[in-house]
Amino acid sequence: MPTLQRHDDVFVLDLGEGENRFHPDWVAGVGAALDEVERAEGARALVTAATGKYFSNGLDLEWLGDNPGRFTDYVVSVQELFARVLALPMITVAALQGHTFAAGAMLSLTHDFRVMRADRGFWCLPEAEIDIPFSPAMSALILARLAPQTAHEAMTTARRYGGPDALAAAIVDRVVPEGEVRTAAIELAAAQAGKAGPTLATIKGRMYAPVLDALRDKNPLG
Numbered sequence: 001m002p003t004l005q006r007h008d009d010v011f012v013l014d015l016g017e018g019e020n021r022f023h024p025d026w027v028a029g030v031g032a033a034l035d036e037v038e039r040a041e042g043a044r045a046l047v048t049a050a051t052g053k054y055f056s057n058g059l060d061l062e063w064l065g066d067n068p069g070r071f072t073d074y075v076v077s078v079q080e081l082f083a084r085v086l087a088l089p090m091i092t093v094a095a096l097q098g099h100t101f102a103a104g105a106m107l108s109l110t111h112d113f114r115v116m117r118a119d120r121g122f123w124c125l126p127e128a129e130i131d132i133p134f135s136p137a138m139s140a141l142i143l144a145r146l147a148p149q150t151a152h153e154a155m156t157t158a159r160r161y162g163g164p165d166a167l168a169a170a171i172v173d174r175v176v177p178e179g180e181v182r183t184a185a186i187e188l189a190a191a192q193a194g195k196a197g198p199t200l201a202t203i204k205g206r207m208y209a210p211v212l213d214a215l216r217d218k219n220p221l222g
Contacts, residue, residue: 001016001025001026001029002014002015002016002026002029002030002032002033003016003033004033004036004037007186007190008190009042009043009044009045009190009193009194010044010045010046010047010186010189010190010193011033011036011037011040011044011045011046011047012046012047012049012182012186013030013033013034013037013046013047013048013049014049014050014051015030015048015049015050015055015056016050016051017050017051017052018052018054019054019056019057020050020054020055020056020057020104021056021057021058021059021060021061021062021063022056022058022059022060022078022081022103023060023063024060024063024074024077026060027077027078027081030081031081031084034084034085034088037088037090038088038089042196043193043194043196044090044193044196045090045091045092045093045189045190045192045193045196046088046090046091046092046093046189047092047093047094047095047182047185047186047189048085048092048093048094048095048107048111049094049095049097049181049182049185050095050097050098051097052097052098053098053099053121054098054099054100054101054104055094055095055096055097055098055099055100055104055108055121056100056101056103056104056107057099057101057102057104058101058102058103058104058105059078059102059103072219072220072221075135075220075221076218076220078103079135079137079138079214079215079216079217079220080215080216081107082106082107082110082137082138082141082215083110083211083212083215083216085107085110085111086110086141086204086208086211086212086215087201087204087205087208087212088201088204089196089197089198089200089201089204090193090195090196090197090200091112091113091189091192091193091195091196091200092110092111092112092113092189093111093112093113093114093115093185093186093188093189094107094108094111094113094114094115094185095115095181095182095184095185095186096108096114096115096116096117096121096123096172096181097117097121097178097181097182098117098120098121099121099122099124100116100121100122100123100124101122101123101124101125101126102124102125102126102127103138105123105124105125106125106138106141106142108123109141109142109145109146110141110145112192113173113174113185113188113189114171114172114173114174115172115173115174115175115176115181115184115185115188116163116166116167116172116174116175116176116181117163117175117176117177117178117181118163118164118175118176118177118178119163119177119178120162120178121162121163122160122161122162123160123161123166123171123172124154124158124159124160124161125142125154125155125158126158127155127158128155128156128157128158129158130158134155135220135221136214136220136221136222137211137214137215137217137220139155140210140211140214140215141211141214141215142154142155144208144210144211146169146170146171147169147170150169150170150171153169154169154171163175173188174188
C-alpha cells in the first residue's frame with residue numbers, strides 16, 4: 001500500500017513494491033496521502049515513487065473482471081485521481097524506477113516532471129495491444145502532456161520506450177542510473193518547492209481546464 005514520508009520541503013509518496021495496480025483500496029490509499037500533502041502549508045513539493053520492478057502496471061483488470069457492475073464508478077475514481085494530481089498546487093515529480101504502463105504511465109503524465117531509470121524499465125501505453133480503448137478524458141490527458149507525434153505513436157502502436165528513447169521523445173525530463181532516480185527527483189522537486197500555493201494552482205487550473213473538466217466528468221465514457 002502507498003506510504004508517505006517528508007524530506008524537508010518534499011513529500012515522497014511511495015506507491016508500493018508490487019505491480020501497484022489501481023485497486024480501489026490502493027486508489028484510496030493514494031488519495032489519503034494526497035489529503036495530507038494538501039493540508040500542509042508553506043514551501044512544499046511532491047515526489048511520487050515506487051519500490052521494485054514496477055512504478056505502476058495500470059488498472060486492476062482482475063478486480064474489474066470480478067466487479068463488472070462497478071466499472072463506471074471505478075473509472076471515475078481513477079480519473080479523479082489523475083485530475084487531483086494534475087491540479088496540485090505544488091510542483092510534482094514522478095520518479096520512474098521501473099515499468100510504467102497504461103494507467104501508471106498516465107499517472108506519470110499528471111506530474112509536472114518525470115525522472116526515469118536509464119538502463120532498464122519501459123514507459124508504455126499498451127491499450128491498442130490489449131484492446132482497451134482510452135476514455136475521452138484519458139486521451140485528452142495524454143494529448144495535453146505529450147507532443148502530438150509522440151502521443152500518436154505511443155497511443156496507436158503501444159511502443160515501449162526505454163529511458164533514453166523516452167527522453168528523446170520528451171516523455172520524461174531526465175534519465176539517471178537506477179540508484180539515483182529518487183534522489184534526482186527529490187532534488188528537482190526541492191528546487192521548486194517555494195512555488196507552491198494559490199498562484200501555481202491557478203496557473204495549472206487554467207492550463208489544463210478542458211482536461212480537468214473531462215477527468216472530473218461523472219460519465220467518463222460519454
